[in-house]
Amino acid sequence: MSDSSRLNADRIRTLLETESDEIKENTRLFNAERYDAVDGVGADAHDRNRTRAREIKEEAIERLPDLIRRTRDAVEANGGTVYVADTAADANRYIRETLAEKDADSVVKSKSMTTEEIELNDALEAADLDVWETDLGEFVIQVAEEAPSHIVGPSLHKSREEITELFEREFDPDESLDSAQKLTAFAREFLGERIDDADVGITGANFVMAESGSIALVTNEGNARKCASIPDTHVAVAGIEKIIPSIDELEPFAELISRSATGQDIPQYLSILTPPVETPTIDFDREDEPAFGNGDADRDFHLVLVDNGRRRMRQDDDLRETLYCIRCGACANSCANFQSVGGHAFGGETYTGGIATGWEAGIEGLDVAEEFNDLCTGCSRCVNACPVKIDIPWINTVVRDRINRGKDPGFDDLLVDGLVPDEEASGTPLRKRFFGNFETVAKLGSATAPLSNVVAATGVARKAMETTLGIDTRRDLPTFERTTLREWAIDRDTTVEDPVRRVALYPDVYTNYVRTERGKAAVRVLEALGCEVVVPDVGGSGRAPLSQGMVATATEKAENVASSLLAYLEADYDVVVVEPSDLAMFRREYEKLLPAEQQERLADGSYEILEFVYGLLENGANPDALTAGDGEGVAYHSHCQQRTLGLESYTEAVLKRLGYDVLTSDVECCGMAGSFGYKSEYYELSMDVGEHLAEQFEGAVDERTVVASGTSCTEQLDALLSPGTRHPIELLDPVNPAGR
Amino acid sequence: MNASSTVVPSDEFESELADRIEIPAVGAELPFDGLSLSDAPVTLDPSPAQLREAVTGVTGSRLGIASLGTVAVESRPEGDEFVALYPEQHVVVVRERDIRADLSDAFGWIRSEFEAGRQSFILATGPSSTGDMGELVQGVHGPEHVHIVIVTDNE
């Protein structure tokens, strides 16, 4: 293992020990509440809002220069000032100068990720200003001198007890602050005085409306309202991407933002302000004078729009989508890895969670993104969570590819270049190329099985794999079959005369070389339901290289797959896929890798195996031809990408129809996603994530057969519970049913 | 949303309001004809000291959202924002006819307000709250209790 991955491993282990419990509890709660809130409003209504929000953002970023101009005109017409800052330093300088002109010496702030990004507090403190964060979570972090661990809940990683200890140590209060109520009361008191005394209030802006020069602030505490209305001078700091055309476009976001963030239908306070506001100024020096002290001060408003790399991101076809982000944190909450380690591992200098890679790559650079980019396993659970439909896994993949390509070629590159058939630049890390070329390994392993399996399992070989490739010795390796699925199928005569459908069963790498049983079961089930089945000669889908960020290699694989499978589709075959992650390639990722027409044809003509069986049964195929459940219990874990595609219900429906009693897991992910659990520095994290799944099934495994749709999930469940996890299709096998 | 509410005809408005107010109280004169705080036990145009000492703050809202329990706090020279924000109890007066069904209806209202040049208000839903101290606590920087008095037209 390299030094940097050793560091990573240590850091992850420490975070698992120290911050994981709090992060888990809080993110899973937010996530569960999000599901409930979406159910409450209705999935269709929610999705209409998402579509609309996405359109608005696409258009706004497209017209951004024009919208910036309009914003400036409107704010100035209202009597305020707009400053567009090119860099963080530029923004800080402007704000410092504005404060100096006001003779300000104290500032109160409400939560703003953009000011975290530009490190405004440091810049102000360096100029001898007194700066206080008034959002309670931010306040905790400020007192603790830590960085936020979550976009929405900056102090999510801290327990109540830790905050009590921190406050008692720092403030030495008269009575103990040993409850959330007491802590809150103390902070309210402490910060309330500072707000009343402050010269300037600084807020962020969740949305800026160009036409009227308004800003929208989304908060649950009253602090943003106070920061915006109590000091006479209000400075709002926002990224330029926060601009939408007008109040007309705010509605879908008002519907989406809190529901996605914390599962609230609406925030406690949605402030729509068009400064300078008509709320009178207040003068606490004239305590007893009516009319709020009869102050004669004028309100002053400054809007600081921060670029800091955003205009460059706008020109970048792959990073542009990042700018649609409304910072709700749903991608973090829905991420199984984030749920375990939180933003202090899964995040960069400022931003945390799934979208952090896009932000950090755009704002800070690839080196910062690299520190945590590998924590995205591409499971895609965040895709449906994101209120603006950002393809977050794709952004992570692209950045990974750029990181790979930016590496200097190393000593062993010549050797590796000769051995692997990929399209990658020299310098791509050896381990990535090993995992990315798993198909080659599988081919070789199968051709030399069973010897290859015996050799690979020896202590010497495992040790060597750990040192050179970082493959953890605690994880069982796949066992290659000597006879591949395809070879088995070629030797078979079809038994179906007058078929109802003709099927090309896609032999993904695992089904073909490793888990041939599930492929054989699929063939027999399809035949029993009246289909003619062929197993064509097609290579890997490109999933393995793609998850290593090897986009060029994945593209080449995609082209090969398309050229063989499209021929079958032309000849009126249906394509049926056993491994959900490969079907997800056809339906999702190939959009990025293939010409649109080819991708659409392939996506429309391909089905997941149980989805296809469901369709056959619905169209009159006879379920009696399959092995029935007779009330037998199964514990079913769907697969993350399969769930993102909305396919989980087909497997459930088929199993139920055949008389199985189905218990389905609802955890986001098994923790294996691809090759993740094999990697030494992530092994513990993978097991920690898996624990959540294991807990759900633990009580059930004695009475139920455990089934899982994905290869990775199967391997993880075998490691966590006891070996014997099957693919659901194996239960239905009329000849050789599993679990019997 | 954790806000309570009562419904009263306009001729009982003053007695209902008096029941809801814990003194000392401050208020911002109501933004509609026919209903006023002039006889209520509240201080209008309070001093900073009165604002800080008040237990109750009374404001009126020209918008209610039935499905959410939301009201509007407008930015007006009467100082609604301070009155609604400082005291631990916020009493809001809404006329029944100003209540919209849901957020989408409310946006219709917001758009017409924008056209009329009134462009600053807060959609407030229940008391201020935070989960940052380990569990949900109400009354962080804003009110801890919110009560909505819905006034119906006399038949």
Ligand code: SF4
């Ligand atoms: S990427 Fe999407 S889900 Fe993640 S924070 Fe941004 S808007 Fe929310």
